[in-house]
Amino acid sequence: MTVPGNLHKTPTEPGDSPLTEPPENSLPAPPAVANHPAVQSSAQPDPVGCEPSSPLIRLEDIHFQYEGQPPLFQGLAFQLRAGEKLGIIGANGSGKTTFLLMLMGLVQPQRGMIEIFGRVRSRPGDFDDLPGKIGLLFQDSDDQLFCPTVAEDVAFGPFNQGKSVVEVRQIVRRTLAELGLEGWENRITYRLSGGEKRLVALATVLAMDPQVLLLDEPTAGLDPTASARVESILASLPQAMIIVSHDRDFLERLCHRILILREGIFFPYPKQDARS
Ligand SMILES: Nc1ncnc2c1ncn2[C@@H]1O[C@H](COP(=O)(O)OP(=O)(O)OP(=O)(O)O)[C@@H](O)[C@H]1O
Ligand SMILES: [Mg+2]
Numbered sequence: 001m002t003v004p005g006n007l008h009k010t011p012t013e014p015g016d017s018p019l020t021e022p023p024e025n026s027l028p029a030p031p032a033v034a035n036h037p038a039v040q041s042s043a044q045p046d047p048v049g050c051e052p053s054s055p056l057i058r059l060e061d062i063h064f065q066y067e068g069q070p071p072l073f074q075g076l077a078f079q080l081r082a083g084e085k086l087g088i089i090g091a092n093g094s095g096k097t098t099f100l101l102m103l104m105g106l107v108q109p110q111r112g113m114i115e116i117f118g119r120v121r122s123r124p125g126d127f128d129d130l131p132g133k134i135g136l137l138f139q140d141s142d143d144q145l146f147c148p149t150v151a152e153d154v155a156f157g158p159f160n161q162g163k164s165v166v167e168v169r170q171i172v173r174r175t176l177a178e179l180g181l182e183g184w185e186n187r188i189t190y191r192l193s194g195g196e197k198r199l200v201a202l203a204t205v206l207a208m209d210p211q212v213l214l215l216d217e218p219t220a221g222l223d224p225t226a227s228a229r230v231e232s233i234l235a236s237l238p239q240a241m242i243i244v245s246h247d248r249d250f251l252e253r254l255c256h257r258i259l260i261l262r263e264g265i266f267f268p269y270p271k272q273d274a275r276s
Contacts, residue, residue, distance in 0.1 A: 087251030
């Protein structure tokens with residue numbers, strides 16, 4: 001699907017990456033794409049003030065349809081709690097990607113209530129503090145990657161979170177290593193294969209260490225080794241996450257709870273029946 005506000009840029013040839021060539025004072029400023037939906041600044045104090053037991057995300061009676069299209073969400077309700085790994089399955093076109101975009105304020109419901117981190121969000125500006133605190137892995141990696149090199153893409157979010165050059169360099173190296181991408185700093189992003197882009201896109205999200213992860217088909221296109229590595233990383237993370245996938249076994253292993261999106265609302269998916 002077309003992502004609203006896609007800021008994918010025509011890549012330029014990689015130059016002197018700031019993240020692979022010390023000394024630090026040779027580092028240029030981070031790319032000035034401050035309104036990219038996945039990586040906006042979150043250097044402000046943490047606004048999360050909800051009770052530990054209250055949901056991180058709560059939606060009530062959400063109605064939504066794209067212009068000229070039939071209704072997509074029809075009274076949808078949803079909750080995500082701290083530390084919860086929640087899987088979402090559903091047929092092609094059922095609205096899974098649209099649902100994640102809605103949580104970031106990238107599409108607006110016509111009716112209903114969205115509460116995130118204890119705050120009701122009703123207008124587009126109400127979502128401005130979320131990028132960086134909520135990390136969205138786009139279904140299409142080309143919506144996520146817009147810098148010439150891998151290092152610059154992975155560094156972009158942490159830079160916008162106000163991290164120092166030294167910190168960012170460490171984060172880039174560590175995040176790439178975790179994903180099995182050691183030494184990829186200078187690789188040219190737009191020349192990567194689909195699966196390679198998927199891993200780098202995931203690195204850009206993980207590098208921000210967001211409080212909530214929204215992952216739209218994180219293992220799509222990955223080989224078994226890369227897929228297992230991603231699964232093991234996600235399993236080890238303490239953050240709450242919503243994982244959209246068509247791989248039910250993967251969700252079964254990873255998630256505390258699975259929901260199925262069908263006819264505009266969520267139904268509980270019985271984990272014990274998933275393999276039958
Ligand atoms: N910008 C748009 N304008 C109009 N219709 C759209 C737009 N984006 C998506 N749609 C439609 O909304 C429906 C839901 O799309 P969405 O991408 O959310 O589905 P999905 O469940 O993520 O599907 P998939 O499993 O194929 O990724 C589809 O019928 C799609 O064609
Ligand atoms: Mg989708």
